[in-house]
Amino acid sequence: MTHDRDNARDADTAALGAGTQRLDKWLWFARLAKSRTLASSLVIAGKFRVNRNKADKPSHAVRAGDVITSSVSRTVRIFEVVGLGVRRGPPAEAQVLYKELTASSEQTKSESVKSRNGATLMPGRSTGERLPGSGRPTKRDRRLLDRLKPAAGEG
Numbered sequence: 001m002t003h004d005r006d007n008a009r010d011a012d013t014a015a016l017g018a019g020t021q022r023l024d025k026w027l028w029f030a031r032l033a034k035s036r037t038l039a040s041s042l043v044i045a046g047k048f049r050v051n052r053n054k055a056d057k058p059s060h061a062v063r064a065g066d067v068i069t070s071s072v073s074r075t076v077r078i079f080e081v082v083g084l085g086v087r088r089g090p091p092a093e094a095q096v097l098y099k100e101l102t103a104s105s106e107q108t109k110s111e112s113v114k115s116r117n118g119a120t121l122m123p124g125r126s127t128g129e130r131l132p133g134s135g136r137p138t139k140r141d142r143r144l145l146d147r148l149k150p151a152a153g154e155g
Helices: 002-016 023-029 036-044 091-097 105-112 139-148
Strands: 048-050 067-072 075-081 098-100
Touching: 023 036, 023 048, 023 091
Parallel strands: none
Antiparallel strands: 048 067, 067 075, 075 098
């Protein structure tokens, strides 16, 4: 049985060429997808770009130096392929396979807080706006929002 698996692995490598790896396999090795099947379905759904070109097949070849753009779950992340994986190892081993080019998450969050006219607001200043996906406001949240809004009779 293991001999057949080794032959299939060798055929995968030979089909892609030396120094390349399937995109779905690389995503799985780099721990950017929980399973190889999930990685394949995300690639088919158009959630990844390789060097600005849409990757529509899980067998898309990636090599060191390629830039992968991910748009999964309302966030855009950019990775540079540093190395190709040999196995799905621990997270420390997986992080060696890529370099994240996305801006830090704190910087991204502060840029996302903007007023309705597009001006960036000071961090910590209350706007009365809720972040997408934060759910329904609680009773306390609603009362705090009502304090920020002018009363109906005022202008």
